[in-house]
Amino acid sequence: MHLDPLILSRLQFVWVIAWHILLPAFTVGVASFIAVMEGMHFVTKREIYLQVSGFWIKLFSVSFGMGVVSGIIMPFQFGTNWSRFSDATANVVAPLLAYEGLTAFFLEAAFLGVLLFGRNLVPRWAHFVAALMVAFGTLFSSFWILAVNSWMQTPAGYEVVDGRFFPADWWQVIFNPSFPYRLAHTVCGFYITTGFVVLGVAAWLIRRRTFVVEGRLMLSTTLWLLLALVPLQIVLGDLHGLNTLEHQPAKLAAIEGRYDTASPAPLTLFGIPDGKNAVMHNEVAVPWLGSLLLTHSLRGEIKGLKDWPVDQRPPVGPPFFAFRIMVGCGLLMLALVIWGTVLRRGDRFVTSVAFLRSCQGASILGFVAVLAGWTTTEVGRQPWTVYGLMRTADSVTPSLTGWDVLVTFIGYILVYLIIYPGGLWVMAKIVRHGPAALGDATIESGRPMQPVAALPLAEGSAP
Amino acid sequence: MTFVQSFVPIWTVILAVGVFLYVLLDGFDLGVGMLYGLAPDTRSRNLVMSSIAPVWDGNETWLILGGVALLAAFPLAFVIVIPAVYFPVAIMLLALVFRGVAFEFRYRDAAHRTFWDHGFAYGSIVATFAQGVVLGAFIQGFKIDGRQFVGTSLDCFTPFSILTGIALVFGYGLLGAGWLIMKLEGDLQRAARRHGRWCLIGVLACIATVSIWTPLAQAQIAERWFSWPNTALLLPIPIVTALLAWTVWRSLDHAASSFGPFLGTVGLFLMSYLGIAISLWPMIVPYRYTLWEAASSPKSQAFLLVGTLILLPVILLYTSWSYWVFRGKVRADIGYH
Numbered sequence: 001m002h003l004d005p006l007i008l009s010r011l012q013f014v015w016v017i018a019w020h021i022l023l024p025a026f027t028v029g030v031a032s033f034i035a036v037m038e039g040m041h042f043v044t045k046r047e048i049y050l051q052v053s054g055f056w057i058k059l060f061s062v063s064f065g066m067g068v069v070s071g072i073i074m075p076f077q078f079g080t081n082w083s084r085f086s087d088a089t090a091n092v093v094a095p096l097l098a099y100e101g102l103t104a105f106f107l108e109a110a111f112l113g114v115l116l117f118g119r120n121l122v123p124r125w126a127h128f129v130a131a132l133m134v135a136f137g138t139l140f141s142s143f144w145i146l147a148v149n150s151w152m153q154t155p156a157g158y159e160v161v162d163g164r165f166f167p168a169d170w171w172q173v174i175f176n177p178s179f180p181y182r183l184a185h186t187v188c189g190f191y192i193t194t195g196f197v198v199l200g201v202a203a204w205l206i207r208r209r210t211f212v213v214e215g216r217l218m219l220s221t222t223l224w225l226l227l228a229l230v231p232l233q234i235v236l237g238d239l240h241g242l243n244t245l246e247h248q249p250a251k252l253a254a255i256e257g258r259y260d261t262a263s264p265a266p267l268t269l270f271g272i273p274d275g276k277n278a279v280m281h282n283e284v285a286v287p288w289l290g291s292l293l294l295t296h297s298l299r300g301e302i303k304g305l306k307d308w309p310v311d312q313r314p315p316v317g318p319p320f321f322a323f324r325i326m327v328g329c330g331l332l333m334l335a336l337v338i339w340g341t342v343l344r345r346g347d348r349f350v351t352s353v354a355f356l357r358s359c360q361g362a363s364i365l366g367f368v369a370v371l372a373g374w375t376t377t378e379v380g381r382q383p384w385t386v387y388g389l390m391r392t393a394d395s396v397t398p399s400l401t402g403w404d405v406l407v408t409f410i411g412y413i414l415v416y417l418i419i420y421p422g423g424l425w426v427m428a429k430i431v432r433h434g435p436a437a438l439g440d441a442t443i444e445s446g447r448p449m450q451p452v453a454a455l456p457l458a459e460g461s462a463p
Numbered sequence: 464m465t466f467v468q469s470f471v472p473i474w475t476v477i478l479a480v481g482v483f484l485y486v487l488l489d490g491f492d493l494g495v496g497m498l499y500g501l502a503p504d505t506r507s508r509n510l511v512m513s514s515i516a517p518v519w520d521g522n523e524t525w526l527i528l529g530g531v532a533l534l535a536a537f538p539l540a541f542v543i544v545i546p547a548v549y550f551p552v553a554i555m556l557l558a559l560v561f562r563g564v565a566f567e568f569r570y571r572d573a574a575h576r577t578f579w580d581h582g583f584a585y586g587s588i589v590a591t592f593a594q595g596v597v598l599g600a601f602i603q604g605f606k607i608d609g610r611q612f613v614g615t616s617l618d619c620f621t622p623f624s625i626l627t628g629i630a631l632v633f634g635y636g637l638l639g640a641g642w643l644i645m646k647l648e649g650d651l652q653r654a655a656r657r658h659g660r661w662c663l664i665g666v667l668a669c670i671a672t673v674s675i676w677t678p679l680a681q682a683q684i685a686e687r688w689f690s691w692p693n694t695a696l697l698l699p700i701p702i703v704t705a706l707l708a709w710t711v712w713r714s715l716d717h718a719a720s721s722f723g724p725f726l727g728t729v730g731l732f733l734m735s736y737l738g739i740a741i742s743l744w745p746m747i748v749p750y751r752y753t754l755w756e757a758a759s760s761p762k763s764q765a766f767l768l769v770g771t772l773i774l775l776p777v778i779l780l781y782t783s784w785s786y787w788v789f790r791g792k793v794r795a796d797i798g799y800h
Binding site: 113117121408 | 535
């Protein structure tokens with residue numbers, strides 16, 4: 001049997017990064033949420049903020065731990081499976097990755113211990129600072145990683161010598177054309193993802209009538225926040241799309257499902273792409289709207305994929321459908337947030353069972369949207385790793401056989417299928433305990449922390 | 464141009480220090496993870512894990528930093544070495560994942576605690592062994608054509624690399640025992656001293672075997688150590704190693720010595736590290752590319768150096784601070800009345 005190391009390496013990368021991205025999508029937002037709650041507590045000294053913060057710190061610590069370990073895998077993928085990509089681009093992208101490690105990861109990892117275990121060991125202000133630092137750390141992390149990703153999408157500030165990329169202007173490398181849009185769109189997406197998780201958990205707590213006060217605080221704060229963020233995200237998404245039209249028109253054509261150049265171009269709502277014959281089947285389209293949305297004029301021209309040679313076209317299916325899933329999630333979110341805001345009159349947003357149930361169901365919307373958006377942008381970049389300059393097919397490690405990759409891929413599949421359900425199970429347990437579990441003082445000041453030693457002893461093993 | 468060339472030595476020092484710090488820090492917590500498997504009951508397991516819970520993820524970030532710093536400063540080494548040790552790296556990563564999540568899951572998921580207990584102990588031992596295989600394969604060198612590794616992914620598994628894998632298991636075990644002796648008291652400390660003695664015997668046997676094997680297998684290494692006047696100049700290394708080994712053995716026996724075993728083991732690691740560095744210098748891809756040949760462009764090295772020189776001291780400072788916050792013995796009398 002012939003196994004293709006290229007395809008398998010791509011699948012393996014998809015597998016490890018898709019699982020990994022779910023964690024930053026949650027932790028980036030929740031770190032900021034915790035910092036805000038800690039800040040509110042620091043200023044007002046009201047106990048409830050502490051209680052809410054303590055509750056989310058527990059969830060954060062589980063997801064952050066998973067984020068660290070699944071994140072360690074990522075840079076090594078560049079070496080194990082994508083060594084030719086690394087050889088060609090290391091001079092440009094590796095310093096950015098290293099900066100991520102330096103600034104962000106250490107900020108998180110070093111202050112995380114204090115945030116998680118040190119509440120009674122350090123002064124109040126120091127604990128608040130630790131919360132802030134962890135939040136900043138997650139944001140710095142996103143900054144550098146997205147700088148690298150954006151450079152691969154819209155490379156700038158480089159020169160090519162002997163087939164390898166060298167830096168010419170670091171400012172241009174980092175602030176490459178798609179970076180500001182991608183950063184804003186992604187971080188906003190992460191905040192929204194967290195927001196809907198908070199909303200769902202809060203709704204569940206309220207419906208169970210156990211922690212109504214805490215649940216209400218979470219629900220209300222987050223709903224205001226989302227009322228600002230969701231519309232903002234739609235605007236940012238539009239700007240990001242215009243940026244793609246300018247710098248990666250082939251990707252945009254794939255997103256639009258457009259094989260033939262058109263002016264004015266309709267907006268394709270749905271269709272079945274047929275790459276072989278370069279045509280959309282069963283197309284449902286709104287005339288003029290494509291041009292209007294993308295060029296902000298009725299006669300604007302949208303290029304079709306047939307303008308590019310066949311070997312330079314991205315596949316249409318994944319970006320086309322993923323994009324529609326992402327937009328669909330966004331519209332659902334917008335509807336829910338507006339509904340909740342209307343229900344604020346007469347306080348019905350904490351009593352309406354229909355609304356609370358919808359919030360619970362919506363807690364996964366952010367993750368779906370993040371994965372869909374990521375699929376759109378990454379598959380849309382194909383067949384390149386460095387857009388227009390280096391092919392994915394030329395990026396893979398030459399010494400690998402298909403069997404090598406198959407074996408490790410199966411390893412990654414098995415391990416992730418154990419740890420992710422495990423993590424979900426653990427987090428569900430924390431949520432079931434609710435915010436009251438805080439204050440079971442397992443830590444005494446002046447002593448090393450003891451969360452683990454506070455475990456209930458198993459039957460029969462007590463000394 | 465001389466100024467530009469001077470980035471390479473700086474990066475060599477940073478990377479050497481970074482790798483050594485990683486080996487020490489994750490070394491002791493991987494070692495603690497292995498010894499965790501030997502702890503007799505839940506109470507002692509809780510204490511053993513408590514001794515590293517606040518610091519392990521900070522320790523593991525050094526691995527990421529080491530990886531990306533190698534990619535940034537000496538990319539040619541990264542793109543040749545990592546594919547050559549494809550399987551050990553993947554095995555190490557998967558084992559680290561398992562062991563990393565076990566910290567949280569074991570605490571919060573009582574229903575499956577035994578599973579995560581095993582995951583933690585076996586994850587630690589497998590990750591350590593895989594790191595040792597990487598080390599052995601590195602010392603033996605790789606099949607290279609131009610800028611790429613051209614051997615197969617199984618080349619790295621040799622009797623020698625298996626030996627270095629076992630050596631590292633004993634080595635990290637010894638570090639972990641030293642850490643536990645500092646952090647624990649009573650029965651558990653005595654158990655750690657006992658485990659430490661076995662690990663030390665294993666470590667010394669492995670160091671001796673490796674020290675005889677490598678010069679026999681690699682002419683360059685024999686030349687480096689056994690040509691005059693090198694032999695005289697390098698003589699302190701085996702002598703100091705022997706003295707340190709003796710000190711560690713004594714302090715493991717001596718009930719009053721809390722810090723002796725750990726500090727002595729750090730010394731042993733330093734000596735072994737220096738021994739390897741002396742054998743391979745100035746190669747970063749052994750027997751093929753020097754540090755200078757594998758270096759990234761001066762512009763890349765300079766760009767990263769600016770931030771590193773500012774951030775690294777700060778990182779070291781507050782890493783020390785978090786160790787300071789969680790200093791002292793882990794006490795058994797909290798939380799289980």
